[in-house]
Amino acid sequence: MGAAQRPNDRAGIDWPARLHVVTGKGGTGKTSVAAALALGLAAGGRRTLLVEVEGRQGIAQLFGTEPLPYAERHLADATDGGEVSALAVDAEEALLEYLDMFYKLGAAGRALRKFGAIDFATTIAPGLRDVLLTGKVKEATTRTVDKRRVYDAVVLDAPPTGRIGRFLNVTAETARLAKVGPIKTQSEGVSALLRSPMTAVHVVTLLEEMPVQETVDAIAELTSLGFHVGRVIVNGTRAPLPTAQVVTEAELARGLRAAGLPAAESIVTGLHDEARDLMIRRELEDSLRTDLVELGVPLVELPLLPDGVDRAGLEVLAAALVHGD
Amino acid sequence: MPSDNAAPPLDVDRILADPGARIVVCCGAGGVGKTTTAAALALRAAEQHGRRTVVLTIDPARRLAQSLGLTELDNTPRQVKGIDVEESGGELHAMMLDMKRTFDDVVLAHTDPAKAAEIFANPFYQAMSSTFAGTQEYMAMEKLGQLHARGEWDLIVVDTPPSRSALDFLDAPARLSRFLDGRMLRLLLAPARTGGRSMFSLVTASFGMFSRVVQKVIGTQLLTDLSGFVAALDSMFGGFRQRAEQTYRILQARETAFLLVAAPEPDAVREAAYFAGRLRAEKMPLAGLVLNRVHQPAVAELGAAESRAAADRLATSGGHEGTVEVLRAHAALVEQAVREQQVAARFTDAFPEVPTVSVTAQPADVHDVDGLRTIAAAIGHP
Numbered sequence: 001m002g003a004a005q006r007p008n009d010r011a012g013i014d015w016p017a018r019l020h021v022v023t024g025k026g027g028t029g030k031t032s033v034a035a036a037l038a039l040g041l042a043a044g045g046r047r048t049l050l051v052e053v054e055g056r057q058g059i060a061q062l063f064g065t066e067p068l069p070y071a072e073r074h075l076a077d078a079t080d081g082g083e084v085s086a087l088a089v090d091a092e093e094a095l096l097e098y099l100d101m102f103y104k105l106g107a108a109g110r111a112l113r114k115f116g117a118i119d120f121a122t123t124i125a126p127g128l129r130d131v132l133l134t135g136k137v138k139e140a141t142t143r144t145v146d147k148r149r150v151y152d153a154v155v156l157d158a159p160p161t162g163r164i165g166r167f168l169n170v171t172a173e174t175a176r177l178a179k180v181g182p183i184k185t186q187s188e189g190v191s192a193l194l195r196s197p198m199t200a201v202h203v204v205t206l207l208e209e210m211p212v213q214e215t216v217d218a219i220a221e222l223t224s225l226g227f228h229v230g231r232v233i234v235n236g237t238r239a240p241l242p243t244a245q246v247v248t249e250a251e252l253a254r255g256l257r258a259a260g261l262p263a264a265e266s267i268v269t270g271l272h273d274e275a276r277d278l279m280i281r282r283e284l285e286d287s288l289r290t291d292l293v294e295l296g297v298p299l300v301e302l303p304l305l306p307d308g309v310d311r312a313g314l315e316v317l318a319a320a321l322v323h324g325d
Numbered sequence: 326m327p328s329d330n331a332a333p334p335l336d337v338d339r340i341l342a343d344p345g346a347r348i349v350v351c352c353g354a355g356g357v358g359k360t361t362t363a364a365a366l367a368l369r370a371a372e373q374h375g376r377r378t379v380v381l382t383i384d385p386a387r388r389l390a391q392s393l394g395l396t397e398l399d400n401t402p403r404q405v406k407g408i409d410v411e412e413s414g415g416e417l418h419a420m421m422l423d424m425k426r427t428f429d430d431v432v433l434a435h436t437d438p439a440k441a442a443e444i445f446a447n448p449f450y451q452a453m454s455s456t457f458a459g460t461q462e463y464m465a466m467e468k469l470g471q472l473h474a475r476g477e478w479d480l481i482v483v484d485t486p487p488s489r490s491a492l493d494f495l496d497a498p499a500r501l502s503r504f505l506d507g508r509m510l511r512l513l514l515a516p517a518r519t520g521g522r523s524m525f526s527l528v529t530a531s532f533g534m535f536s537r538v539v540q541k542v543i544g545t546q547l548l549t550d551l552s553g554f555v556a557a558l559d560s561m562f563g564g565f566r567q568r569a570e571q572t573y574r575i576l577q578a579r580e581t582a583f584l585l586v587a588a589p590e591p592d593a594v595r596e597a598a599y600f601a602g603r604l605r606a607e608k609m610p611l612a613g614l615v616l617n618r619v620h621q622p623a624v625a626e627l628g629a630a631e632s633r634a635a636a637d638r639l640a641t642s643g644g645h646e647g648t649v650e651v652l653r654a655h656a657a658l659v660e661q662a663v664r665e666q667q668v669a670a671r672f673t674d675a676f677p678e679v680p681t682v683s684v685t686a687q688p689a690d691v692h693d694v695d696g697l698r699t700i701a702a703a704i705g706h707p
Contacts, residue, residue, distance in 0.1 A: 027356025027592065160355070162384070209690040210356070210386050241654075247647025255648025259635035261627070270623035274658055275651045280688040306664065308591055 015041060015322065017200035017230060019141045019193065020155045023164040023218065024204030025211040029235045031058040032309040032317065033204045033302070034157040035084075038075075039314055040322030042082030046152040049140055050075060050086045053133040054159060059086050062309065070094075072140070079315075085151075087140065094132040098186075131170045131187045138193050161203065161218040168194050168201070169225050200230030205292070207234060207285035212292060219295055232297045233321070234289070236304040241282055246275045332673040335613035335680035338705040340582050341370040341480070348473065348575065349612075352485045353586035354596035358617040360385045361691050361700060362586050363484040364393060364419070368694065369701035371415035372408060376479040379418040381468055383461065383486045388692035393419040400426045402472070408694055418478070427464040428454040430471075431568070449554040461486045463569075470572045582612035585679075587672070589619055589665035594672050601676050613680035615704060616669055620661045621685045629659040682707050 020037055024030035031052070038050040049072060052059050057067045063075060068088035075086035141154045159167045171191040193199060201222055205215040219229050247255070249272050256263040256271075292299055302320050305313040340346050351363040360382050367380035379402045385395065393405050402418035410416060432450075433441050444450050454460065465486055472481050575581065583604055587597040597614060604611045636652035639645045673681060684703045691700055 025356060026354065027588075027590070209388075209692075213386065242650055243646065245647075247651060251645075252648055252651060255639060255645035255651075256635075258642070258645055259639045259648065259652070261631075261635050267624050267627065271627075271651050271655055273623045274655055277688040278654050278658075284689050306660070 015153070015200075015230070017198055017228075018149075018151075018153055019137065019199040020153060020230065021158045021164075021168065021194075021199060021201040022155060022204060022233075023158045023161050023201060024233075024235075025162075025214045026160050028204045028206050028211050029309070030160070030204040031056075031062060031157050032314065033202075033233055033235060033321075034155050035059060035062055036302075036314050036317035037202075037321055038084045038153070038155040039078050039082075040318035041153045041155070042078035042084045043080055043318070043322065044078075045081040046078075047082070047150070048078075048084050049151045049154045050084055050157065051089060051137055051140065051154060052087075052157040053089045053137070054157075055088070055090065057088065058157060059088070062314075063311070076311075078318075087136075089133050089136045091129045091132045094136045095128075098132065098135070128183065130167050131183065131190060134168070134170055134190045134194065135186055138190050141193065141198070158201075161214040164201070164218060165221040165225055168222075168227055170194075195226050195228075197228065199228060201227050202231045202233055203229065203297075204233045204235055206236050207288045209284075209288065212288045216291065216295065219297060229297050232292055232295060232299050234292065234299060234301045237285075237301045238304050241279070246272065246279050332614070332677060332679060332681035334707065335615070335682040337366065337584075337613075337615070337682060338369075338373070340612055341366060341376070341705070342374040344479070345580060346582055347478075347480060347580035348469070348582070349480065349482045350485065350576070350581065350583045351483065351586050351615075352583060352600060354593045357586050357588040357590075357593045359586045360484045361389060361697070362584070362615055362617065362704070363482050364389065365691075365697045365701035365704065366584075367417055367419070367480075367482040368405075368408060368697050369705055370480050370482070371410055371417035372413055372698070373415075373701075373705070375410075375413035375415040377416045377418075377477070378480045378482060379420065379472060379478045380482040380484070381420055381422060381465070381472065382484045383422050383465060385421060385484075386692065390421060392693045392697070395419055395421050399423070400430075400468075405694075409698075422461070422465055422468055424461050424464045425454045427468050427471075428460065431467060444554070447554045466572045466576075467568065470568060470575065473575055577607070577609050579610065581610055583609055584612055585614045586617060587614060588617050589668045591668055591671075594668050598672050598675050601672070601679060611679060613682065614672060614676075616681060616683045618686040619665055619669075619683040620658060621683075622655060622658050622662055624655065627655060627659075629656040629663075632656040632659065 015037075020034075020041075022030050022034040022037065024033070035050055038048045042048040050059060052068070059065075059075070060067050063086075065075070068086055070088060070090045070093040072085045072087045074083065076084045078084055137154065137156055140151065143150045158164055169191075170187045203215045203218055205211040215232060219232070222229055249268050252272055253263045253268045256268065261267075300321060302317050305316065307313070309317070340349065349363075349366060351359050351366070353359050363382065364380055364385070367378045370376045370378040380393075382390070382393075382395070385393070390396070394403055400420065400423035402420040405417040405419050408417055429441075429445065432444050436444070462485075465483065469481065469483055472478065576583075585597045585600055587593040601611060601614075632652045633656040636649045636656070639652070640649050669681075669683075673679075682704055684700065684707070687696070687700070691697060
């Protein structure tokens with residue numbers, strides 16, 4: 001199948017961007033969400049690319065594969081003939097590739113690496129590192145073969161909320177250092193793509209105070225920098241409780257007896273405490289959910305997977321993301 | 326079966342009370358309550374053990390910072406008022422790390438004001454002091470070194486930056502000092518120093534090409550700035566390395582106790598295990614694991630299956646909706662507790678000798694002194 005947009009595809013309508021940048025506070029499950037989105041968007045015979053940039057090999061751990069090389073590899077088949085590829089972008093490799101494209105370095109490039117020159121160059125200018133990483137993502141997003149796009153969508157497992165603004169705002173970072181030259185041109189091209197309607201930044205959160213606060217802060221920052229925020233993705237949500245009140249201890253004792261269970265005072269008090277703590281937690285979650293809704297960004301909720309995220313779990317998340325079920 | 330009781334219990338109070346313990350470093354993955362744990366331990370050391378304590382936090386949640394009186398980022402410890410130290414005679418001071426300011430202080434300490442002004446104005450310094458990968462880790466250690474050198478505190482409790490990986494925190498100081506003191510910088514300066522001639526002709530030849538490539542790619546202006554930066558920092562090279570080594574030795578000393586902080590989740594536990602292995606390899610004193618946010622059913626005698634079956638029976642016969650709900654919630658809680666024990670066992674099976682303490686999950690997040698005290702009591706008296 002080619003990469004032409006099919007108007008009847010829900011994925012194409014609900015997730016119109018071509019480059020999906022997935023961020024979120026550490027521990028919210030942004031790598032799982034990015035992987036699930038890549039799977040979901042590949043359903044129905046489409047091709048997607050899942051990219052990581054932080055050298056964590058989070059994708060390989062999630063899918064239980066060997067560490068990913070700096071090359072696009074088949075990662076998983078999606079439902080109905082779709083395909084997800086994966087790529088771990090490495091700044092050093094990207095710089096060598098970039099230099100090679102312009103200067104034909106060959107063996108000299110390898111010598112540079114041996115002396116630590118590449119590490120040096122990417123270390124001394126952190127903005128340079130980010131521009132190389134995002135530059136590679138841009139290349140994959142816009143690559144065509146025979147006038148057809150190679151990937152219908154690219155999903156980037158991006159740095160966490162604390163660093164996402166700086167990571168995406170490549171022009172500002174490099175402009176401080178490089179006033180002219182190819183790096184400046186390169187970063188301007190990347191910046192144009194990242195700020196275009198082709199790119200959407202999604203923020204993953206949990207219904208906990210710190211992640212929600214960071215989500216609010218990140219959305220304010222991203223918006224002020226001119227990036228398009230796509231979705232707030234609430235991970236690990238639980239079905240709402242049927243009632244909004246905890247039963248009284250007396251009622252609970254009667255209920256336990258009716259169920260043929262012991263209703264000793266310690267049991268009644270203990271179960272009642274558990275139920276009360278759960279209610280406090282749920283009320284806090286509801287108020288945090290309200291905070292998120294007030295941001296005015298479309299919200300997607302993903303169910304808590306009690307047994308952790310395995311391959312079947314990823315399919316559940318993918319379906320919830322793309323098809324809303 | 327999960328070996329939940331295999332690990333020896335971690336006695337945090339013994340560490341906090343020990344006059345020989347001068348530094349407690351809390352480390353672990355992001356999002357496991359590291360900062361809260363550090364603040365709670367510091368509070369307990371002051372209130373319960375009468376120690377003059379300072380807690381160095383990296384990036385505290387706003388409300389937690391406010392509860393410690395940290396309304397501004399001024400990079401010096403401030404005494405926390407309104408805590409209960411009348412009986413113990415302890416004190417609690419708190420500070421938030423200001424990365425750039427700490428870096429500025431290091432520069433000022435090692436050079437004269439004119440040179441320092443030159444360094445501060447250089448775009449490279451500006452980029453590096455605010456965005457260099459690892460600067461935060463390095464500056465956290467630098468600040469620890471400074472606090473330690475002042476000798477004003479009985480106990481310093483350190484929160485560590487939410488590093489990309491556990492490795493960054495231990496590696497950053499060495500990496501930064503290697504960079505500042507490194508041969509790449511010396512090579513870059515070599516032509517200027519020796520008039521372009523060097524005995525390492527092969528290296529210089531390659532490097533000349535590297536310089537040309539760098540010039541082409543990032544422009545001459547940038548190289549000029551870089552040369553200026555390096556020349557200005559030249560007098561400080563030795564100082565940087567010396568300080569990094571000093572801090573490293575402090576971390577290895579017996580007066581230091583590393584506490585791993587984790588939650589019973591696969592990623593956090595994997596990170597903790599990784600860190601434990603690393604600390605062992607670096608001969609750094611690992612005191613134990615604080616396992617936060619552990620779920621513990623209040624009623625142990627009612628199992629998950631039994632609770633769920635009873636709920637189903639009640640639901641079928643009708644009525645007692647409230648009890649049905651409570652029983653289903655209890656079943657889910659028991660199952661969650663079992664899963665958490667299995668996850669935690671991945672650590673305790675790999676490091677059976679590391680003492681561990683579990684802290685029960687709080688229904689709401691902690692952001693005041695009372696909440697910290699509750700957490701601290703749970704860690705100290707599990």
